[in-house]
Amino acid sequence: MIIGVPKEIKISESRVGLTEAGVRQLVAEGHRVYVQKDAGLGSRISNEAYIEAGAELLDTAKDVYGKSDMIVKVKEPLPDEYDLMKEEQILYTYLHLAAEPKLTKVLCERKVKAIAYETIEGPKGGLPLLTPMSEVAGRMATQVGAFYLQKDKGGLGILLGGVTGVHRGKVTIIGAGVVGTNAAKMAVGLGAEVTMVDVNRARLEYIDDVFQGRIRTLYSNIQNIEECVRESDLLIGAVLLAGRKAPKLVTESMIRTMTPGSVVVDVAVDQGGCIETCRPTSHTEPTFDVGGVIHYCVPNMPGVVARTSTYALTNATFKYASMIAQLGFEDAVARDAGLYKGVNVYGGYVAYEPVAQDLNMEYRPLQLG
Numbered sequence: 181m182i183i184g185v186p187k188e189i190k191i192s193e194s195r196v197g198l199t200e201a202g203v204r205q206l207v208a209e210g211h212r213v214y215v216q217k218d219a220g221l222g223s224r225i226s227n228e229a230y231i232e233a234g235a236e237l238l239d240t241a242k243d244v245y246g247k248s249d250m251i252v253k254v255k256e257p258l259p260d261e262y263d264l265m266k267e268e269q270i271l272y273t274y275l276h277l278a279a280e281p282k283l284t285k286v287l288c289e290r291k292v293k294a295i296a297y298e299t300i301e302g303p304k305g306g307l308p309l310l311t312p313m314s315e316v317a318g319r320m321a322t323q324v325g326a327f328y329l330q331k332d333k334g335g336l337g338i339l340l341g342g343v344t345g346v347h348r349g350k351v352t353i354i355g356a357g358v359v360g361t362n363a364a365k366m367a368v369g370l371g372a373e374v375t376m377v378d379v380n381r382a383r384l385e386y387i388d389d390v391f392q393g394r395i396r397t398l399y400s401n402i403q404n405i406e407e408c409v410r411e412s413d414l415l416i417g418a419v420l421l422a423g424r425k426a427p428k429l430v431t432e433s434m435i436r437t438m439t440p441g442s443v444v445v446d447v448a449v450d451q452g453g454c455i456e457t458c459r460p461t462s463h464t465e466p467t468f469d470v471g472g473v474i475h476y477c478v479p480n481m482p483g484v485v486a487r488t489s490t491y492a493l494t495n496a497t498f499k500y501a502s503m504i505a506q507l508g509f510e511d512a513v514a515r516d517a518g519l520y521k522g523v524n525v526y527g528g529y530v531a532y533e534p535v536a537q538d539l540n541m542e543y544r545p546l547q548l549g
Contacts, residue, residue: 181505182212184248186241187219190255192463194222194486197252197273199494200229202501207234211505216244223490245269252501254493255480256283267291270509272501274298274313276479277524278425278538279452287525288541293509297497299423299532300522307422309500309522311358312492314447316482318362318418321445322351324481325414326370328443328467328474335474336441338413341371348373352408354400354429354454355418356383359447361390363416368394375408405429410437417446419454423524423534426454432470440472450479514548 183206185197196219198206203213215235217227227237238244245251245264253273257265262283265271267290275296277284287294297309307314322340329349331337340349351367353360356378367374368391375396378384384397398404409415409430415438419426426448435444435457446458453459457470458477463484467476482489500519504512513520523531529544530536536543 181508182214182247182249183501183505184244184251185213185215185219185235186244186251186253186261187216188222188254188483189241189258189260190480190483193255193480193483195254195483195490195493196220196223196225196486197254197494198498198501199223199491200225200233200235202494202498203230203235204233205498206502206505209502209506212236214238214244214247216241220490223486225490250501250504252497254483254490256280257286262286262290265290265292268293270504271295272297272497272504274450275524276450277530277532277535278423279450281539284525284530284535284539284541288528288530291528292525293523294525295500295504295519295522296423296524296532297522299524300500301422301518303518308518309493309496310420312496313482313489314358314420315362316485316489316492317447318359318364319366320481320485321359321363321416321418321447322366322370322372322414324466324476325351325416325443325445328476329413329441331441333474334441334467334469335443336413336439340367340414349413350411351375351414351416352377352412353416353418354378354405355420355448356380356387356397357418357420359420360416360418361387363418363447364391364395367414372414375412377405377408400429406434406437409434412438413442415442415444415455417444417448417454417458419448420451421534423532425452425538428454428456430455430457432456435473436471438471438473441474443474443476445476447481449477453477510548513546520546520548
């Protein structure tokens with residue numbers, strides 16, 4: 181199979197779809213790999229490294245899309261890339277289509293075979309291709325929040341861990357999944373006073389056990405969320421419903437009860453956000469103010485720690501890229517039930533039911549055999 185790796189064009193997105201090690205393995209397996217010139221520089225992977233791994237460099241994204249059977253990316257295609265995609269081409273990347281109605285329509289119109297990293301399931305459940313970036317984003321959420329709590333950044337002037345004889349900062353994390361757990365690790369490590377809220381009692385029990393009581397856990401309901409938001413110096417949204425829009429658990433009225441200078445980080449913004457006042461921002465203009473509360477809502481947070489993120493991502497995505505390249509799209513999907521759940525668009529229709537429901541589009545599952 182011919183595999184193409186274009187350069188990412190989202191603002192401040194420095195990750196790349198395949199590392200040089202991933203390219204080398206695909207070439208060894210008998211495939212041809214095209215990489216757009218300079219695609220890896222943001223992750224400190226040189227053009228020479230790709231050439232040594234067996235890739236062929238192409239100057240433009242148009243060339244890469246035009247020559248490739250499968251496109252391996254990091255982020256969803258942007259409007260400048262829509263016309264580059266062609267019928268029957270395999271697109272393997274993060275898509276988050278529940279928040280992207282226009283892109284979904286384009287993928288259907290062009291009859292692209294689109295597989296979303298974020299809906300592929302592992303043999304024992306879970307979302308193995310989302311996990312590494314969720315780990316990165318969760319850890320970054322606390323780091324970013326601590327940064328914007330500084331007075332010179334407009335924040336309260338609070339050190340999350342406090343010092344001897346002084347109150348510690350209060351952090352509330354909505355959602356106790358991978359993002360939330362990693363945000364909690366960082367917050368606890370900094371010495372903050374941490375509360376986690378979730379509807380999954382088993383998950384809260386796990387958090388209690390792992391953190392040995394250093395985190396207050398609360399069941400997610402309106403009253404508990406309301407009280408936690410009001411008390412928080414840093415509020416982190418970490419809610420995920422696989423492939424679906426995030427539910428709006430924190431209302432604008434709740435946000436307006438926070439102390440001016442408090443900080444909100446909504447990691448769920450790429451799925452529409454779980455905080456009503458949030459809207460997508462970028463690494464160049466990452467924050468905005470609502471009622472004096474600083475909001476940080478960058479959808480591609482891991483993009484600025486690209487070296488770490490790119491290698492972590494290829495470690496997770498390579499298995500399925502190799503399978504698709506070896507067997508072809510249909511046979512690979514037929515062989516692996518978890519990969520089947522990654523198919524979001526096929527044959528001109530939405531093939532993943534939660535996306536179809538959220539976007540009010542026709543759902544037509546991929547029929548095998």
